[in-house]
Amino acid sequence: MISRRLQKLIYLGLLFLLSAGCARNRDSQADGRTRFSTSSRSQPLTADGKKLLDILIDGAALPDLRWPNFSDYQSQIKEFYDSLDGTLPWIRQGKPTPQARAIIRSLKNAKYKGLRPEDYDGPRWDERLTQLAQSPTVAESDLVRFDLALTVCTVRYISDVHIGRVNPRQFHFDLDIDHAQFDLVEFLRQKLVSSNDVDATIETAEPPFPVYHRTEAALKAYIELTREDDLGPLPIPSHTVKPGDSYSGAPLLARFLVVLGDLPAKPAYIGKRYQGVLIDGVRHFQQRHGLEANGWIDTPTIRELNIPLDRRVAQLELTMERLRWLPQEFDRPPIVVNIPEFRLHADNEEYRWVLSMKVVVGEAYHHQTPVFASEIRSVIFRPYWDVPSSILLAELIPHLQTDPSYLAENSYEIVDNNGLVVSGGTVSTAVEAQLRWHALRVRQKPGPGNALGLVKFNIPSSYDVYLHGTPATELFSKSRRDFSHGCIRVEDPLALAEWVLRDMPVWTEEKIRAAMNGDKTVQVSLDRPIPVLILYSTAVVMEDGEVHFFDDIYGLDASLERALDQCYPWSAGTGKPSRRQ
Numbered sequence: 050m051i052s053r054r055l056q057k058l059i060y061l062g063l064l065f066l067l068s069a070g071c072a073r074n075r076d077s078q079a080d081g082r083t084r085f086s087t088s089s090r091s092q093p094l095t096a097d098g099k100k101l102l103d104i105l106i107d108g109a110a111l112p113d114l115r116w117p118n119f120s121d122y123q124s125q126i127k128e129f130y131d132s133l134d135g136t137l138p139w140i141r142q143g144k145p146t147p148q149a150r151a152i153i154r155s156l157k158n159a160k161y162k163g164l165r166p167e168d169y170d171g172p173r174w175d176e177r178l179t180q181l182a183q184s185p186t187v188a189e190s191d192l193v194r195f196d197l198a199l200t201v202c203t204v205r206y207i208s209d210v211h212i213g214r215v216n217p218r219q220f221h222f223d224l225d226i227d228h229a230q231f232d233l234v235e236f237l238r239q240k241l242v243s244s245n246d247v248d249a250t251i252e253t254a255e256p257p258f259p260v261y262h263r264t265e266a267a268l269k270a271y272i273e274l275t276r277e278d279d280l281g282p283l284p285i286p287s288h289t290v291k292p293g294d295s296y297s298g299a300p301l302l303a304r305f306l307v308v309l310g311d312l313p314a315k316p317a318y319i320g321k322r323y324q325g326v327l328i329d330g331v332r333h334f335q336q337r338h339g340l341e342a343n344g345w346i347d348t349p350t351i352r353e354l355n356i357p358l359d360r361r362v363a364q365l366e367l368t369m370e371r372l373r374w375l376p377q378e379f380d381r382p383p384i385v386v387n388i389p390e391f392r393l394h395a396d397n398e399e400y401r402w403v404l405s406m407k408v409v410v411g412e413a414y415h416h417q418t419p420v421f422a423s424e425i426r427s428v429i430f431r432p433y434w435d436v437p438s439s440i441l442l443a444e445l446i447p448h449l450q451t452d453p454s455y456l457a458e459n460s461y462e463i464v465d466n467n468g469l470v471v472s473g474g475t476v477s478t479a480v481e482a483q484l485r486w487h488a489l490r491v492r493q494k495p496g497p498g499n500a501l502g503l504v505k506f507n508i509p510s511s512y513d514v515y516l517h518g519t520p521a522t523e524l525f526s527k528s529r530r531d532f533s534h535g536c537i538r539v540e541d542p543l544a545l546a547e548w549v550l551r552d553m554p555v556w557t558e559e560k561i562r563a564a565m566n567g568d569k570t571v572q573v574s575l576d577r578p579i580p581v582l583i584l585y586s587t588a589v590v591m592e593d594g595e596v597h598f599f600d601d602i603y604g605l606d607a608s609l610e611r612a613l614d615q616c617y618p619w620s621a622g623t624g625k626p627s628r629r630q
Contacts, residue, residue: 091133091242092140092196098189099135105197106130113194115170119201122208122233126200129234137196138242143187145178145195151247152203153178161269162210163369169202203241204233211254213373215612220605223421223510224374258400261372263590268365271596275358280305282355290346296323302346305354306330310595311337339390339599341528353598364588364598367606370613371586383580384425384549386410386516386537388418389587389599391530393516393539395548402592404548409519409530409538413602416534420585420605423508424578425516425549430564430571431495432505436461437513440534441484441491449476460494495570503565504542506549508581516581518542531602537583549579 094102105111106127109120119126129138139149156169166172177195181187211231217224236254244250255261274280283298283305290296303319306312312330319327328344335342338353346354382396388410395404411418436445448455453475456463462473463480471489472480483489493499502518512535519538524530539545543561550556550573564571587599587606601607 091136163366267590368586368588407540411535427507427574429505434493436491
């Protein structure tokens with residue numbers, strides 16, 4: 050269970066989407082209005098003002114900004130101002146509009162969206178507003194610079210909350226980014242400039258998925274937790290602490306687990322004995338962090354306990370970035386495999402999980418499962434396994450050198466390039482040579498011992514990676530499950546097959562079981578393919594709000610952080626990778 054404190058923080062995080070609206074209402078009441086006024090015209094420009102604006106836009110640089118070069122958005126910004134008939138959209142009667150002030154609040158609070166306020170001049174807006182408010186007469190040139198600065202920062206912010214700050218292709222992730230086409234000009238001109246609710250308008254540009262909003266709420270809660278000043282690192286024990294052992298850090302551990310929600314409430318008395326509900330709290334913590342939930346304070350557990358909370362904040366920020374890379378709608382509810390979590394989730398029409406199971410993914414150091422998007426087009430019961438040449442050369446042929454009957458003993462057969470069986474028995478030296486030359490190939494016969502198990506889910510890609518069952522079911526009992534050559538082994542292929550074939554009434558559970566245990570290979574093509582996303586996220590917020598964290602097993606968090614650290618200095622004229630448009 051989550052502690053009342055953390056429940057409250059996450060609840061407040063969910064309400065944060067509305068918090069700026071509350072502030073806006075107070076501001077409006079102070080101005081004698083209950084809603085933004087949209088009837089007054091924007092600030093008209095003189096000929097000199099229009100000339101200055103054109104010069105600044107044509108130069109695609111504004112020294113007032115934290116990141117002066119805006120060449121990556123120059124064409125959109127020019128189109129935006131050209132559509133406004135020589136007016137400043139964010140200025141009215143020499144003062145910032147209510148919409149401008151609401152946008153500035155969003156830019157200043159960008160950290161709650163997993164972004165950096167300084168990228169949108171967050172720390173600079175108060176001074177700019179003060180200068181406009183204190184000057185009895187404001188020069189038109191200052192109004193032009195203020196308005197353009199706000200437009201540039203707003204365009205950057207809207208783009209970033211919509212599609213993320215970096216292109217996933219930079220990391221060789223095979224994700225479809227065609228959905229990234231987003232009419233920023235239309236969004237600003239038709240929706241934002243005259244919006245009655247700026248926060249709600251901006252939200253329409255963000256991913257619509259419940260998991261995104263859960264992650265946003267958890268991020269705010271963890272940001273608040275980083276302000277706790279009495280959650281220092283736990284003392285590292287000299288040996289594994291087991292139930293009943295003495296541990297000097299027990300009182301601090303109890304406090305930490307209560308704050309994180311792993312203990313519902315701090316026990317009345319905590320001495321230095323590791324016992325009672327404290328053990329249950331550690332088990333819950335271990336379960337949330339992908340560890341073996343044995344209740345022991347061992348090396349992996351103390352390492353996770355002592356990871357600073359600002360690191361957890363960073364993991365949630367990276368999750369939000371990756372969620373923005375995804376299409377905002379699907380033809381059918383998708384199947385999502387999260388590599389560091391070692392789990393598969395199937396969504397319904399409302400993007401709620403209706404099926405969840407453990408998976409085994411590719412080994413971290415040799416056979417990483419790629420990040421990509423595809424779709425299930427067919428299901429194969431009792432599949433053959435065509436052994437990849439890399440596995441044939443590295444693993445099977447060495448067995449043949451000591452046991453020429455190895456293939457036959459393990460249900461393999463040798464076929465030519467047309468799929469005709471050449472040999473199912475002892476392998477001669479001549480046949481072995483043809484295998485090395487790729488003139489022949491090896492496949493494993495269908496059956497319970499087949500490496501693919503009894504079901505294969507075809508997801509076409511350039512990686513030859515797919516979902517399938519496995520005879521090695523003992524692997525699902527392990528907390529870390531990166532054991533495959535890259536393909537994804539699913540814990541419950543029967544349940545997944547039922548879900549995939551749910552629109553085909555003839556494929557009942559009984560018929561699926563019969564096909565899995567029959568005597569022939571059966572392929573079922575889907576009338577409507579099902580989207581599949583193979584993703585990578587080390588922080589996942591469950592549907593009950595509980596936050597789970599996982600190891601960065603492939604080092605992809607580190608590489609994304611490096612890219613984000615360099616994001617805004619990249620521009621069209623530097624020769625470095627540019628941000629997405």
